[in-house]
Amino acid sequence: MEKKKHIHIISHTHWDREWYLPYEKHHVLLVKLVDQLLETLDRDEHFRSFHLDGQTIILDDYLQVRPEMREKLQKYIKDGRIQIGPWYILQDEFLTSSEANIRNLQYGMKDALQWGGISKVGYFPDSFGNMGQAPQILKQAGIEAAVFGRGVKPTGFNNMVSDVDMYESPYSEMFWRSPDGSAVLGVLFANWYCNGIEIPADKEEAAVYWEQKIAALEKYASTNHYLMMNGCDHQPIQTNLSKAIQTAEQLYPDIQFVHSNFNDYLAELMTTLPKDLKYIDGELRSQQTDGWGTLVNTASARIYLKQMNQRGQVLLEKVAEPLATFAYMTGEEYPHHLFTYAWKTLMQNHPHDSICGCSVDEVHREMETRFEKSKHVAEMIVDEKLTQISDKIDTTGFAPFGAEAVPFTVFNTTGWERTGVVSVTVDVKSEYFSEGVNKEALKSFPLNDRELVDQDGNVIPFTMEDLGIAFDYDLPNDRFRQPYMARRVQLSFEAHAVPALGYKTYAFVKKETTLPETESLIVNDREAENEFLHVKIEENGSLTVTDKTMNRIFTDLLIYEDSGDIGNEYMYKQPDGEEPLTTKNSKAKVHILKDSPFEAALEIIHEWELPRGANELLAQEQKEVIPFMNRKAQRVEETVPFKIKTVLTIEKNSKGITVSTTFNNQAKDHRLRALFPTNVETSVHYADSIFEIAKRNHVPADEWTNPSNCQHQQAFVSVCNQSEGLTIANLGLNEYEVLQDGRNTIALTLLRAVGELGDWGYFPTPEAQCLGEHTVTFRIYPHTGDCIETNAYQDAYQFQIPWVAKQTGIHEGTLPTIHSFIEWNAEHLSLSSVKIAEGSGDIMVRWFNAANQEDQLTIHSGGREQCYRSNVIEENVEMLPLNENGNWQVPVQPYEIITVGLERKEYHQ
Secondary structure, X not given: OOOOEEEEEEEEOEOOOOOOXXXXXXHHHHHHHHHHHHHHHHHOOOOOOEEOOOEOHHHHHHHHHOHHHHHHHHHHHHOOOEEOOOEOOOEOOOOOOHHHHHHHHHHHHHXXXXXXXXXXXXXXXXXXXXXXXXXXXXXXXXXXXXXEOOOXXXXXXXXXXXXXXXXXXXXXXXXXXXXXXXXXXXXXXXXXXXXXXXXXXXXXXXXHHHHHHHHHHHHHOOOOEEEEEEOOEOOOOOOOHHHHHHHHHHHOOOEEXXXXXXXXXXXXHHOOOOOOOOEEEOOEOOOOOOOOOOOHHHHOOOHHHHHHHHHHHHHHHHHHHHHHHHHHHOOXXXXXXXXXXXXXXXXXXXXXXXXXXXXXXXXXXXXXXXXXXXXXXXXXXXXXXXXXXXXXXXXXXXHHHOOOOEEEEEEEOOOOOEEEEEEXXXXXXXXXXXXXXXXXXXXXXXXXXXXXXXXXXXXXXXXXXXXXXXXXXXOOOOOOOEEEEEEEXXXXXXXXXXXXXXXXXXXXXXXXXXXXXXXXXXXXXXXXXXXXXXXXXXXXXXXXXEEOOOOEEEEEEOEEEEEEOOOOOOOOOOOOOOOOEEOOOOOOEEEEEEEOOOEEEEEEEEEEEEEOOEOHHHHHHHHOXXXXXXXXXXXXXXXXXXXXXXXXXXXXXXXXXXXXXXXXXXXXXXXXXXXXXXXXXXXXXXXXXOOEEEEEEOOOOOOOOOOOOOEEOOOEEEEEOXXXXXXXXXXXXXXXXXXXOOOOEEEEEEEEEOOEOOOOOOOEOHHHHOOEXXXXXXXXXXXXXXXXXXXXXXXXXXXXXXOEEEEOOOOOOOEOXXXXXXXXXXXXXXXXXXXXXXXXXXXXXXXXXXXXXXXXXXXXXXXOOEEEEEOOXXXXXXXXXXXXXXXXXXXEOOOOEEEEXXXXXXXXX
């Protein structure tokens, strides 16, 4: 006997906070929608449930305008009639950092539980690809299922399922598995998340409607439980849904129609799953498609936003949170409230249409303000915590150098010991307005009789830039502001072996010794080298880099390539038949910028010309909403100047080359990339992704017809085999491609300039042409072996994180002049975050295992009393015993995300 069919109708609206309208216009529509929802729930007891798009920020947005409705919202959430969470916002998973994805879940689940209910489903309705570690993250948070709209089965640009012989899964249900083996039930919106939109209440209309819908549901479902999503983008509530369901029940008495929610639907679905469900593994990036609908080129739309996001994320998660944790360990308060505000402000820029840069111009202007707001809060936290820690460091060891000694502390908030060039601004003499300022004395204050020493009195080579006299002020906690004038200098030097998660103290003191002469890193006006690398700038400005450790030569690195782009903010489309322009046959000017014992910098200047933009046909095709794949526009012959200034920096003890490229873009409709031929024999490459270093094929699947095969990255991309490799790290440059040119060339996108939003209509976006001055920064790192077995990935992760320093005075303190707050060891683990749990007050430290082998994490106890294995939502999962050495050892499985909680009673006072 055939089992009865169940159609689960879930009412919802997919709510992009900002997209083809600015935020406040969507905001007005949101208020109307929620008003209508509450009125419907009041009026119709049969309207059982509404899914509020998986994001709790909608409640905050609504209550901004309707604070008087809080009590009614709370009631319906507690009653289960409004389903919320688990996210704070619906993010783009690949363009937001690993920790941003975790914070999104943490804040979303916390908000939902405070409201009184949570929809326990990994909700990814419209993410532009899905991260491979999502199942592991969800499992750790106690979520057993995910629903998603993209990434599996061939889906076209309009989200329609194609009929092909082979799918990754024959069903809309499957098991989705992370690299570590964690798996959740995955449900694909095979007919999109609007397959149950506007259900007719009229019997004749309903008969036609349901005949088509039921056939579509049966086509992909593995069980007799079918999912119908009653809503779409910004879709108003269907207020007559109860009547429409009654009509359906009359037409199909053998089918049970349920006005459902995800918690109930998934619970029933899991009891009826067949045994032949397939497992799909890792990242879901629409690999089995024609490649035209992946929306991957949102990774390069409005790159300036990606750069601002990278700086904001790093400042919060890799600088402010660790420093606040260190200060907390010395007895200071941890500012949870400020972190919540800064994170939520930053995450308001993380929805897929926001951070992806695929909205109208007004949206992205407002994003810049949010980035600044979040950054300013983080900077205030950083400055306060630097002061609190530095004030506790015993600097009396510098007292013998005299009263004019200027101590300062350099902090390393990365997970590994660090050596590198640091620039620190210090005031060698200051005078407060309240005590009188002698500006002439400040101007004439002697500077040339000084040297730099470390905590042991060793003299450190340095360079100094005199910044003259400067106005500044203190904001004491116990009195009015204190303005002052200071004689200010910037010191640059190599900070050597600064401990991980710690600091090292230096002082600028009266000279007692004479530094011996040291050799320069400059070979001539086009070459520089250190112990590890030799760099030669060729006539065309490209680089020939010799890795001296393996005598391997890389040639033609850093040739610039420019091509037309007649696509949109979502997708790149090169004009038919166009050959890209390059600097391969150009001539470049070169001169030396820096020449010190610890750092060399050379500047390369290309005087280039680029086509002004696309011809008039593009504007016509855009207005007529011609699909970008079918456009015939070309670039014009008229050119505009395009001057590129490239600064190469090589440090004494560094195995990489840092590159900063500046240009003033006055061309439109084009894409600029930097090319790095690797000549490394391999068919795969590695890209930094969310809690993993993802292994990807150079050559796409057979179904792929798009000439471009661009991909997402976070910190780096690496082409390598077991004996050699080249890794290119970046700061906020999220798009790359490995070219099939016989040389396995890494192409790093530096700029993409387009003039329309794209998608379902004509929305001009002139500001997406990104006219004006731009600076992009990346790093070239040749290495032996693959990027995981060598320290290439460590270098790339440290490259993301700025050094921070704080001037202090001569004083006693409880902290030593060099110190690590948390000491740990492991072969393949990467540190992800250090913070304080708001609920317990414990120190939470998170790593991920980058390798396909078990690792052993050792955490030095440092006098702490207890340690436990936690999860991504900071729960105590398992207490850990001390080993015979008085430390904790934690086995970590391949690709595991591991969070550890450190308890100490003093922190709870």
